[in-house]
Amino acid sequence: MTVTTIPKDQIVRWLRRTAQVLEENRDYLTQLDAAIGDADHGINMDRGFKRVLSQLPTVEDKDIGSVLKTTGMALLASVGGAGGPLYGTFFMRAGMAVGGKQELTAQDLVTLLQGAVDGVIQRGKAQPGDKTMVDALLPALEALREAVEAGDDIRTALEKAVAAAEKGMKDTIPMLAKKGRASYLGERSIGHQDPGATSSYLILKALLDTINETA
Amino acid sequence: MTVTTIPKDQIVRWLRRTAQVLEENRDYLTQLDAAIGDADHGINMDRGFKRVLSQLPTVEDKDIGSVLKTTGMALLASVGGAGGPLYGTFFMRAGMAVGGKQELTAQDLVTLLQGAVDGVIQRGKAQPGDKTMVDALLPALEALREAVEAGDDIRTALEKAVAAAEKGMKDTIPMLAKKGRASYLGERSIGHQDPGATSSYLILKALLDTINETA
Amino acid sequence: MKKLINKPEDFVRESLEGMALAHSDLIKVNFSPTFVYRADAPVKGKVAVVSGGGSGHEPMHGGFVGKGMLDAACPGEVFTSPTPDQMFEAAKTVNSGAGVLFIVKNYTGDVMNFEMAAELAHAEGIPVQNILIDDDVAVKDSLYTAGRRGTGTTVLAEKICGAAAEAGYDLKQVADLCRRVNLNGRSMGMALTSCIVPAKGTPTFELGEDEMEIGIGIHGEPGRERMKIKSADEITEMLALAIIEDEAYTRTVREWDMEKGEWVEVELTDEPLKPGDQVIAMVNSMGGTPISELYVVYRKLHEICEKKGLKIVRNLIGAYITSLEMQGVSITLLRVDDEMLRFWDAPVHTPALRWGM
Amino acid sequence: MKKLINKPEDFVRESLEGMALAHSDLIKVNFSPTFVYRADAPVKGKVAVVSGGGSGHEPMHGGFVGKGMLDAACPGEVFTSPTPDQMFEAAKTVNSGAGVLFIVKNYTGDVMNFEMAAELAHAEGIPVQNILIDDDVAVKDSLYTAGRRGTGTTVLAEKICGAAAEAGYDLKQVADLCRRVNLNGRSMGMALTSCIVPAKGTPTFELGEDEMEIGIGIHGEPGRERMKIKSADEITEMLALAIIEDEAYTRTVREWDMEKGEWVEVELTDEPLKPGDQVIAMVNSMGGTPISELYVVYRKLHEICEKKGLKIVRNLIGAYITSLEMQGVSITLLRVDDEMLRFWDAPVHTPALRWGM
């Protein structure tokens, strides 16, 4: 079945699923962060999305932009660390990019992710190859855009984007970190998968899974 | 060969041998103390007899009383803990008991040990059965006295005294400690051999071995 | 997990509640959002000095709130930078009108969160300055990393700037002084054991029985090098020489331009220590190392400084900037001039640092 | 062995050398025999307050030498009582003619060594008093043991008696006050981990990953009971209730009769804590427990005291009487009257305790 729009309730379900996925991957993400960071990424993201869950009821009946901006604010005020401002910015800028919509087209989705990823890059100043979440997000954005431009429906385009995110995530393994806490390790950061790239992949994959579930 | 006297140079050799034996048993005594005390008895005694060794040259040409009193003073100023005052008193009182002699008869040896053990009991107020060095020293003193009264020579009498000390030491195992640090353990002190009783046995045995070596 | 805590998720809150009960004459604690502030804040006419960072480094920062030091501290979750709302609310609470200095340790998370807080404060009309502390010589270059981390110098900067604010310095003066303290302070640390983040429950890294980690950060991040444990003298020498022989270090930092209301990039370079310099020496426990061992380290540090012509004019020895229960030590040397020394000596009364009153 | 030391046999000396270098304004250290003493000793007309005990409990006692607290401290080897010659030489050095109070923790070794030192001092014409601290409620009876151990109350007694001596109390008055402090102070401790005596190199006792030891002494002696680790609140409750609900305790101690020049046996009984009492509460780290956890304990202790009608009028939270790097905590409650409180509040300036100057 081709998917041409994402209605608001699916966005809300995406956020709930993300909360669940991050809870399930709390230890995994934390373990990744222990290797090259400070062992809190999973704990932080889990705490942050628990806060999101508690605030969703207050905006569920508003537009997609409001839902996403509230998500961003909740993350900003609860995640902390590097992940907080970055994912906070990600969702706030995603919300700002799509404004008062009740459903998203494929093109809207590109706009949303473009705004989100731009925000992360502006805030964190990471370049591709620095071994950060940008290494998962940017390839995903590119893949999504190309697929949508080529006429793919949302599900197919998202499948490609998630695959690109997964590849980008795995590609961080051989990278030498140049941003964030992992950068202090120099050569010793090589050989480990970046926790932020991993959470980015999981978040995008949660969107795909939400859509697949209902499609 | 019957041994009827202990000349001063054997007393000096006894102290040197004791230093060596306590060095060898440093970890063993400390381990015993770890079980029911604070894990320092072997370390303390080893440190103390190293100090004795360093001071022996200054009194070697004096009488037995001076040698023993100097030993006691050296222990008092270097062992610390409970062992310091107790063994310090042991050797000082031993020295005072035999005064300016150059050699000891069997009866002198009884007098020496009597003075030493009296001193330990006055200082520490331990009763037999309290699970302390007194439980090795007192049986040794009794055995020595009885043997000498029965006409045994020094070596035979000392053999009996050392056997009694060894038995006294082992008899501390089932005892419940009522003095010293082990007393805090209450019932939990049962089943462990008292470190101080063990060092007392080793010290007496070192005298027997010294005599056997030269006899 | 061998800790005196209840539920891991309650640890930071309960610890702060205990601190508030213990030091109610000095501090108050606000929850949601969380910050510790001077009981008598805002202090009329005084620049407010505010810091913050992940929890787990106690007594820093909350233990330094009080007379003559910080006006507020924002504790995050364990080892996790606090959030902009905490900083913003703290700033609003302690600002007397003379403005707020944010003292920020250079970690990506702290920097980004404090930048967002500064933007919020500015929007609210609160004069604000962010000064970074990046003093950890274990991080060599700034081009290929997030730059040097903020460690021990933070404690000294908070004391000195707190005293300057108390003495009536205006915001620009306190910020300038803070920048100068940072450019004169250098630190390096090491760990004998890993700490355990309560929420994680297992050691952040595994060290062999005979291993240590040199150049460790204060979050249990692995350091530059793992090696066999050496003697206290050798370890002290490694840390002290890394600090003393460190070359000039240049970095570009973002500071807030109050007039323009925007971030500006500033290039800062510090000067290596040289014979004749006067220093404050801090020997700091990572949390689990007792003071008896710190004195063994200080003994050697004193000898090395003497040999290198550095004069230790003051010292601070104890657990001031820690990583939970980690065993290990860090050394900080801060080159001081008369102005800094005067503010160092000024009276201070906080839960963790007190003299002269 | 994860420690910042050089050779184990040099540890105590090197640590003291470091302390002397760090605090040369306050203290001096003598070697052979070893003692720490006030830089300005003897202080004219003042009773000298002297304590001592095994090393490994730092900052106690050396860290409490200075203005308003101890005149001298005699550190033994790690966990081993010092020797009479140390105490005697220290007494001679700090005695101004007004005599010397020996504050002695009740351990067989300490008691015997300080008794011999008192005999030596008396023979030299120095007025001397020995007062025992035996405040550890983990030890139940005195008939079948060496009696209660001296623990946390020692720190409070040293502060209060030091201030009284500074205020001009004579020897008998300071000794009486010290005895009274002891009879009003009670403590109990616990360990999460064992410490490692440097000369031994391995843990004194083995605790499982999920075990703790309740009623521990400060020398790593095993405690009264080993059990599964509980929450901070439960542990605090166990310790606090053991202290608060402790019955009257009677013991016979030996004190020095200065007139007769001999030891006399004195029977002493303390009174249980009761609602309405004012207390100083100390929450003390055994060395390896960070202050963040101590505040979690203090939070619960405060709640319990309130429930029991005890008013905490002062608190002291930190690492004051430790067992090397052991993780764990001890709680001390000292019932105070106005006199004790006045001396508690009096200015003090030592390496480890400082206020009011």
Ligand SMILES: Nc1ncnc2c1ncn2[C@@H]1O[C@H](COP(=O)(O)OP(=O)(O)O)[C@@H](O)[C@H]1O
């Ligand atoms: N400057 C940056 N730009 C983009 N992402 C970054 C940057 N710095 C760090 N990250 C991401 O943040 C992740 C770590 O997040 P987290 O553990 O929550 O924060 P912290 O490092 O403060 O503990 C890293 O794995 C990385 O992907």
Ligand SMILES: Nc1ncnc2c1ncn2[C@@H]1O[C@H](COP(=O)(O)OP(=O)(O)O)[C@@H](O)[C@H]1O
């Ligand atoms: N009151 C006492 N009388 C006799 N011996 C004692 C007494 N108290 C302790 N001891 C002995 O001292 C030994 C411990 O010595 P040591 O470990 O050197 O001292 P400490 O207990 O101070 O660490 C005990 O094993 C016991 O034999």
Ligand SMILES: [Mg+2]
């Ligand atoms: Mg992290």
Ligand SMILES: [Mg+2]
């Ligand atoms: Mg012992």
Ligand SMILES: [Mg+2]
């Ligand atoms: Mg973090």
Ligand SMILES: [Mg+2]
């Ligand atoms: Mg001992």
